[in-house]
Amino acid sequence: MQQLLKTPTGINGLDEITEGGLPLGRLTLVCGGTGCGKTLLAMEYLVRGATQFNEPGVFMSFEEKADELSKNFASLGFDLDELIDQKLLTIDHVRLEPAEIEEAGEYDLEGLLIRLGYAIDSIGAKRVVLDTIEALFSGLSNKNILRSELRRLFHFLKDKGVTAIVTAEQGELTFTRFGLEEYVADCVIFLNHSVYQQIATRRIRIVKYRGSAHSTNEYPFLIDQQGFSVMPISSLNLDHKTSSKRISTGVERLDTMLSTQGYFRGSSILVSGTAGTGKSSLAAHFVNAACTRGERCLYFAFEESQNQIIRNMHSIGIDFSQWVEQGLLQFQNARATQYGLEMHLVAMHRIIDQFKPTCVVIDPISNLVATANVAEVKSMLSRLIDYLKMKEITVLCTDLTTPDDSTLEHTEVNISSLMDTWLLLKALECNGERNRVLYIIKSRGMAHSNQIREFIFSTKGIDLRDVYIGSSGVLTGSARANQEAKNLAEALDCQQQIEFREREIERKKLAIEAQILALNTQFEAEKENLIRLINKEQQRNHTLLLDQQAMIKLKQADTPSPLDNALADTEKGDVE
Amino acid sequence: MSSNNHTDSEQPALQSSTKDFEKALLDENHQNYFFKLYVAGMTPKSQRAITNLHMICETHLQGHYELEVIDIYQQPLLAKQDQVIAVPTLIKQLPLPLRKFIGDLSRTELILAGLEIIKKPL
Numbered sequence: 001m002q003q004l005l006k007t008p009t010g011i012n013g014l015d016e017i018t019e020g021g022l023p024l025g026r027l028t029l030v031c032g033g034t035g036c037g038k039t040l041l042a043m044e045y046l047v048r049g050a051t052q053f054n055e056p057g058v059f060m061s062f063e064e065k066a067d068e069l070s071k072n073f074a075s076l077g078f079d080l081d082e083l084i085d086q087k088l089l090t091i092d093h094v095r096l097e098p099a100e101i102e103e104a105g106e107y108d109l110e111g112l113l114i115r116l117g118y119a120i121d122s123i124g125a126k127r128v129v130l131d132t133i134e135a136l137f138s139g140l141s142n143k144n145i146l147r148s149e150l151r152r153l154f155h156f157l158k159d160k161g162v163t164a165i166v167t168a169e170q171g172e173l174t175f176t177r178f179g180l181e182e183y184v185a186d187c188v189i190f191l192n193h194s195v196y197q198q199i200a201t202r203r204i205r206i207v208k209y210r211g212s213a214h215s216t217n218e219y220p221f222l223i224d225q226q227g228f229s230v231m232p233i234s235s236l237n238l239d240h241k242t243s244s245k246r247i248s249t250g251v252e253r254l255d256t257m258l259s260t261q262g263y264f265r266g267s268s269i270l271v272s273g274t275a276g277t278g279k280s281s282l283a284a285h286f287v288n289a290a291c292t293r294g295e296r297c298l299y300f301a302f303e304e305s306q307n308q309i310i311r312n313m314h315s316i317g318i319d320f321s322q323w324v325e326q327g328l329l330q331f332q333n334a335r336a337t338q339y340g341l342e343m344h345l346v347a348m349h350r351i352i353d354q355f356k357p358t359c360v361v362i363d364p365i366s367n368l369v370a371t372a373n374v375a376e377v378k379s380m381l382s383r384l385i386d387y388l389k390m391k392e393i394t395v396l397c398t399d400l401t402t403p404d405d406s407t408l409e410h411t412e413v414n415i416s417s418l419m420d421t422w423l424l425l426k427a428l429e430c431n432g433e434r435n436r437v438l439y440i441i442k443s444r445g446m447a448h449s450n451q452i453r454e455f456i457f458s459t460k461g462i463d464l465r466d467v468y469i470g471s472s473g474v475l476t477g478s479a480r481a482n483q484e485a486k487n488l489a490e491a492l493d494c495q496q497q498i499e500f501r502e503r504e505i506e507r508k509k510l511a512i513e514a515q516i517l518a519l520n521t522q523f524e525a526e527k528e529n530l531i532r533l534i535n536k537e538q539q540r541n542h543t544l545l546l547d548q549q550a551m552i553k554l555k556q557a558d559t560p561s562p563l564d565n566a567l568a569d570t571e572k573g574d575v576e
Numbered sequence: 577m578s579s580n581n582h583t584d585s586e587q588p589a590l591q592s593s594t595k596d597f598e599k600a601l602l603d604e605n606h607q608n609y610f611f612k613l614y615v616a617g618m619t620p621k622s623q624r625a626i627t628n629l630h631m632i633c634e635t636h637l638q639g640h641y642e643l644e645v646i647d648i649y650q651q652p653l654l655a656k657q658d659q660v661i662a663v664p665t666l667i668k669q670l671p672l673p674l675r676k677f678i679g680d681l682s683r684t685e686l687i688l689a690g691l692e693i694i695k696k697p698l
Contacts, residue, residue: 106682
């Protein structure tokens with residue numbers, strides 16, 4: 001099975017949305033209103049063909065002269081004269097002056113075919129552009145002849161085997177004013193230039209591509225110094241790979257709050273908060289941490305100039321100028337209203353592709369709402385975030401919320417669902433001061449702290465402190481410091497009490513021990529006395545017995561008296 | 577007089593073109609025509625155009641016209657130079673202004689009016 005062969009145009013993004021380029025050997029109709037870039041697209045097709053694919057091309061112009069074209073395209077960096085010298089390009093200007101032509105009978109457009117054939121053969125062209133062939137309709141009045149001759153012309157081009165672009169002006173209800181789409185049926189590309197809120201956006205759409213799959217959406221495109229670029233952004237899908245690597249937030253305690261390691265690489269982080277809550281400073285810490293690791297960072301600033309950011313971040317001890325000098329940090333400063341949303345997106349894509357950062361900061365996304373409605377901003381951001389995720393680039397967006405919202409858990413552009421990590425900064429007002437606090441509203445895929453932290457700026461950067469949570473609610477700032485001092489005093493007091501009681505125990509112990517000693521001494525003394533008395537009694541008893549015996553002996557009794565035994569007992573039981 | 581002389585000597589070109597103009601007015605009916613007829617090969621259409629043109633010239637401009645017939649297959653570069661896209665194309669190079677007629681030149685009245693040989697039919 002033979003597939004439709006395609007010719008790559010070499011134009012940024014166009015080959016992606018056509019899935020390979022224009023149909024080889026066939027005709028493509030490019031239509032659109034005035035000034036939408038038809039001629040540019042057609043010419044760039046030839047120039048890219050000549051320079052990138054070495055395919056010579058013929059540009060048959062019905063509107064502009066060759067030297068005018070050269071001048072116009074010189075501003076885009078295309079040197080047409082050089083290509084003409086190298087025989088890679090031929091420009092044939094067909095001039096039609098209706099005033100000097102009379103139609104005096106039957107004619108055909110063989111002259112045009114011969115000129116075209118000659119131009120193709122003279123350089124061996126593979127690509128042909130007819131811009132804008134409809135000029136024939138205003139130059140010649142016999143429409144029947146014209147239609148049949150155009151059909152012949154298109155057949156002629158197919159026979160020649162060239163891949164051609166035919167441009168045509170947009171009609172009121174049709175794609176082209178003279179219905180050319182009836183003849184050129186292989187591929188139709190429609191260019192559109194619309195203005196919303198004074199901001200113009202160019203868009204391209206493949207209306208038809210016979211025999212090939214193609215993207216059907218409208219894509220924004222950009223015309224700038226590098227020519228035409230189409231961004232097939234909405235063709236991205238949700239199958240990007242995810243990293244489980246972690247990167248620091250730049251604030252040590254914030255890393256701790258995000259299960260000690262910080263953000264996921266390639267994730268999207270939203271920092272929202274009211275004015276002056278330190279969103280940019282938090283972003284600056286993130287950038288600083290990335291640059292310190294030697295990674296490249298891209299900073300899209302929609303509010304401040306580069307120098308202003310550098311100066312301001314100096315005050316919290318971050319030196320951006322060194323990173324800029326080392327080429328690790330690049331600022332892209334543009335007012336949000338400078339151009340349309342899609343242009344922003346395209347410009348962002350382009351700079352991301354060129355600079356290849358690992359971290360991107362958008363400060364703030366809420367400003368983009370000024371250029372379009374919320375739904376469009378959301379769609380643009382989701383495409384941008386998808387793109388960044390696909391490239392494993394970590395993106396941090398700041399979002400300014402209006403303070404009178406009843407709840408701050410709401411973003412200006414309702415994009416919180418796109419974000420992996422959402423930090424909320426808030427100013428708490430009490431005791432005549434405003435203090436900044438930080439919460440983590442969500443952080444997908446990691447355990448994260450549910451605690452509120454006070455957010456303090458110093459010349460060394462951001463510091464996070466625990467807030468005091470007590471009976472009187474959450475205390476921050478000087479109230480927190482006050483409470484901390486009070487707590488400290490209480491703790492000291494308590495410690496002293498403990499020490500005092502311990503000392504008292506010691507004292508009691510000593511006193512009681514002294515008493516015990518005294519009592520013992522007394523007891524010993526009494527005991528000694530009593531023993532002495534006992535001995536004395538026994539001595540006297542003994543003496544008494546001896547006396548009795550002596551008396552018995554004196555009475556000359558011959559039998560032992562029971563008294564002898566009693567005497568023996570007393571001698572034995574003598575107390576020592 | 578001296579100032580007039582001065583002017584004359586300063587602008588001889590003007591003087592000569594003025595003379596030409598006066599001469600051309602006098603010669604209006606006897607000026608020379610120069611035609612180029614572009615055809616693409618000897619098709620019946622080309623032949624008709626050549627025949628028709630010959631007839632017009634011999635009838636109305638006998639003796640003071642020049643005709644060059646060019647086949648664009650042979651000389652495609654000339655087609656580019658003279659901005660020919662349709663064939664047959666008749667170009668009246670002289671007298672000025674330049675005019676082009678496309679087609680097989682069968683509409684004689686229209687050609688004669690265009691060549692200002694006869695007044696346009698009202």
